[in-house]
Amino acid sequence: MSIEIDGIHKAFESNQVLRGFSVEARDGETLVILGQSGSGKSVTIKHVVGLLEPDQGEVRVDGERVAGRTLEELFALRRNVGYVFQFAALFDSMSVADNVAMGLRRMREVSDEEREERVREALRVVDLVGFEDRSPSELSGGQRKRAGIARAVATRPSYLLYDEPTTGLDPVTRAVVDRLINRMKDELGVTGIVITHDMESAFRVADRMAMLYEGICRLEGTPDDFRNSEDPVIRAFIEGRPELMENSS
Ligand SMILES: Nc1ncnc2c1ncn2[C@@H]1O[C@H](COP(=O)(O)OP(=O)(O)OP(=O)(O)O)[C@@H](O)[C@H]1O
Ligand SMILES: [Mg+2]
Numbered sequence: 001m002s003i004e005i006d007g008i009h010k011a012f013e014s015n016q017v018l019r020g021f022s023v024e025a026r027d028g029e030t031l032v033i034l035g036q037s038g039s040g041k042s043v044t045i046k047h048v049v050g051l052l053e054p055d056q057g058e059v060r061v062d063g064e065r066v067a068g069r070t071l072e073e074l075f076a077l078r079r080n081v082g083y084v085f086q087f088a089a090l091f092d093s094m095s096v097a098d099n100v101a102m103g104l105r106r107m108r109e110v111s112d113e114e115r116e117e118r119v120r121e122a123l124r125v126v127d128l129v130g131f132e133d134r135s136p137s138e139l140s141g142g143q144r145k146r147a148g149i150a151r152a153v154a155t156r157p158s159y160l161l162y163d164e165p166t167t168g169l170d171p172v173t174r175a176v177v178d179r180l181i182n183r184m185k186d187e188l189g190v191t192g193i194v195i196t197h198d199m200e201s202a203f204r205v206a207d208r209m210a211m212l213y214e215g216i217c218r219l220e221g222t223p224d225d226f227r228n229s230e231d232p233v234i235r236a237f238i239e240g241r242p243e244l245m246e247n248s249s
Pocket of ligand 1: 012015017035036037038039040042043044086155228
């Protein structure tokens, strides 16, 4: 069980974003992908659920290539790989419960009764019991993030992709979301990829880390490998000191 990102290249017209990026999320771990704004983190995880296809290289989930699947195969993949979008992407015209139930409605084997039970369970996990009938527009930023996580876990995926789960949240809510990410791993055995530039959060959730820089993996290793790295690019990033990076490549 793993997600393998294997040498992917991706350009949008003349903008070459990924230039052979490789990284692997192993069974039962949380992999954090770090990188500056615009480095291609969101582009990378969109390849994992087949929202984008690479120009070269491939992504494999459980050893099977993601690109080139039929629509039906993609739906099956997306049930198993929950995606917590960078901007929550909830539908304000639907209640919180209906948003969370969305992926389940596509699963013919899940009865109405079981769907309701799973929605209740997912909302309990993210501590949003009592918010079922609200519109997402009536939630705070942190509550919306948690509702996004509930929607992603409702189908009981083996994998969860979190795109900037803590960005824009206060320190307490960030810690709550980080704890939630750790519970998904510890209690549900989820293999996770977390994309972030929030270093505090990264060190709280990561089993391993990878830094995406200029389209490739600059460093992949344990949190200690990152703490101890002398690479100016890594140091600049984790210390928030861009001047360290000048004249290095
Ligand atoms: N669908 C698209 N069409 C054209 N260009 C795109 C598309 N999606 C992303 N890009 C470009 O690819 C680059 C990487 O974008 P991406 O969203 O992956 O950055 P990111 O690392 O997630 O940044 P942030 O931390 O700000 O979210 C950017 O230059 C962006 O403009
Ligand atoms: Mg992004």
